[in-house]
Amino acid sequence: MSEAGGPAPEPWVLDVSVLVAIVRADADVTRLLLNLDAQGQPLVIPVLAMAAASADARTEDADIALRGLEQLDSVLVAPLRDAEQAARLAAIAAKAGLEQTDAHVAAVAIASACPILTLDAAKWRQHAADLDEPLETIEIDEPHEV
Amino acid sequence: MTRPETPGRASRLGEHHKSYDPGMSDRKVRLTITVDPHLSAYAEQLVETGKAPSVSAVFNDALSEKARRDRAAVDRLKETAAQADPERVARMMAHVNAQATARRKN
Numbered sequence: 592m593s594e595a596g597g598p599a600p601e602p603w604v605l606d607v608s609v610l611v612a613i614v615r616a617d618a619d620v621t622r623l624l625l626n627l628d629a630q631g632q633p634l635v636i637p638v639l640a641m642a643a644a645s646a647d648a649r650t651e652d653a654d655i656a657l658r659g660l661e662q663l664d665s666v667l668v669a670p671l672r673d674a675e676q677a678a679r680l681a682a683i684a685a686k687a688g689l690e691q692t693d694a695h696v697a698a699v700a701i702a703s704a705c706p707i708l709t710l711d712a713a714k715w716r717q718h719a720a721d722l723d724e725p726l727e728t729i730e731i732d733e734p735h736e737v
Numbered sequence: 738m739t740r741p742e743t744p745g746r747a748s749r750l751g752e753h754h755k756s757y758d759p760g761m762s763d764r765k766v767r768l769t770i771t772v773d774p775h776l777s778a779y780a781e782q783l784v785e786t787g788k789a790p791s792v793s794a795v796f797n798d799a800l801s802e803k804a805r806r807d808r809a810a811v812d813r814l815k816e817t818a819a820q821a822d823p824e825r826v827a828r829m830m831a832h833v834n835a836q837a838t839a840r841r842k843n
């Protein structure tokens with residue numbers, strides 16, 4: 592149950608594209624995540640995705656941004672816990688042709704039946720077809736004018 | 738002080754942050770903690786050499802520093818977010834929330 596008494600919203604799993612936007616100080620994406628946190632939307636960060644974002648920037652400011660993200664009330668970091676999880680990640684990487692960081696994102700999303708919050712849904716659609724389990728996304732984008 | 742861990746959910750993680758009040762620091766709370774042996778030895782060494790008044794003070798200072806760094810990191814995020822384009826963010830939020838609503842209906 593949520594604090595408001597209704598059913599708790601399903602968590603969303605952040606992928607590397609979103610985390611890279613954060614470490615690159617993308618103000619709009621940062622504001623969006625703070626808004627989601629304020630509305631109580633649970634957000635899960637796979638630890639390998641966090642490492643990939645840190646590796647992308649390699650600056651102290653980037654690591655401070657990731658640390659700040661981790662502190663938000665609605666954010667939970669998903670570790671890579673044991674041999675079973677490692678083997679599952681490797682299987683997903685091999686089957687869908689994903690990098691290990693993306694495979695961790697996919698593994699967390701599949702295990703928890705939660706969507707991936709991403710800036711690049713097309714990439715995930717491309718790989719989802721190779722997996723047995725559904726892989727769904729919520730894309731950060733602006734709606735196109737009709 | 739023992740407090741049972743609440744299983745799982747991210748939103749519950751916030752309870753710790755929300756209940757933290759620096760103004761409470763004058764009134765010490767007794768608690769029992771378990772630490773790595775080398776950290777315990779280091780804390781005792783600081784006391785023995787006069788660099789800290791007590792083992793409790795060492796751990797209190799360490800946790801205060803972590804709290805300070807955590808708050809500074811969140812403040813940095815908020816500073817970045819303050820530069821956002823509110824109208825663009827509103828459009829992005831609407832799009833994200835519309836996708837979430839569509840998922841709930843399916």
